C-alpha cells in the first residue's frame with residue numbers, strides 16, 4: 001500500500017494546453033468521484049472559525065469549494081471572453097479538464113481581502129492545507145492535477161458569476177485531468193519542480209545543548 005509520503009512525492013503539477021477549439025473528448029469525472037475528493041478536502045485542519053453567517057452557509061470552515069464538471073468547464077470556456085480579464089491559458093486548461101474546482105477562503109469580517117492579520121494568515125493556511133489534501137486524494141486515485149492561481153478566474157466578476165459570495169477570495173483553481181492524454185496535446189510541468197532540494201537544505205534539528213539559557 002502507498003504511504004502518504006509515496007503519494008506526496010507522486011503528486012506533481014501537470015499543465016495541459018490543448019487548443020480551446022479542440023477540447024479533449026470524454027465524459028470527464030463523475031460527480032460522485034469529485035464529491036469523494038471534496039469530502040477528503042474537508043479533513044484539512046483549521047484553527048479559526050468563520051463567523052456564522054459570513055457567507056450565509058454557517059459553515060465554520062474558512063474555505064469554500066465551487067466544483068465544475070467537464071460540461072460546465074466547456075460551457076464556461078467561451079463565456080470567459082465577456083469578462084474584463086483575458087482568459088489566456090485558462091481557456092486551454094478548461095478544454096482539457098475532467099473537472100475544475102475553485103477553492104476560496106473567507107477573510108475575517110471587517111477586513112478587506114488582503115488585510116494582514118493573524119486570523120487571515122491562518123485562514124489562508126487552512127485553505128492551502130485543504131487544497132493539498134485535495135491534490136493528494138486525487139493523486140491517490142490516479143487523477144493528475146494542477147494547482148493554478150486561477151488567472152481570470154480569480155477576478156471578482158468571474159467568482160460572482162459562478163455563484164461565489166462577495167467576500168470570497170480565490171486561493172486556487174485546481175484542474176483535474178483525464179487519464180488518457182492524446183500525444184499531440186501540449187503538456188508542461190511545474191516550473192519549480194526541477195529545483196526542489198532535499199530536506200537538509202530547508203530543515204534543521206534544534207539542539208538545546210548549543211543554546212545558552214536566555215537571560216531575563
Ligand SMILES: Cc1cc2nc3c(=O)[nH]c(=O)nc-3n(C[C@H](O)[C@H](O)[C@H](O)COP(=O)(O)O)c2cc1C
Nearest residue numbers: 011012013014147148149150171189190191192193
Ligand atoms: C499557491 C500556488 C499557486 C500556484 N499557481 C500556479 C500558477 O498560477 N501557474 C503555474 O504554472 N503553477 C502554479 N503553481 C504550481 C507550481 O508552479 C508548482 O507547484 C511548482 O512548480 C512545483 O512543481 P510540482 O508541483 O510539480 O512539484 C502554484 C502552486 C501553488 C502552491
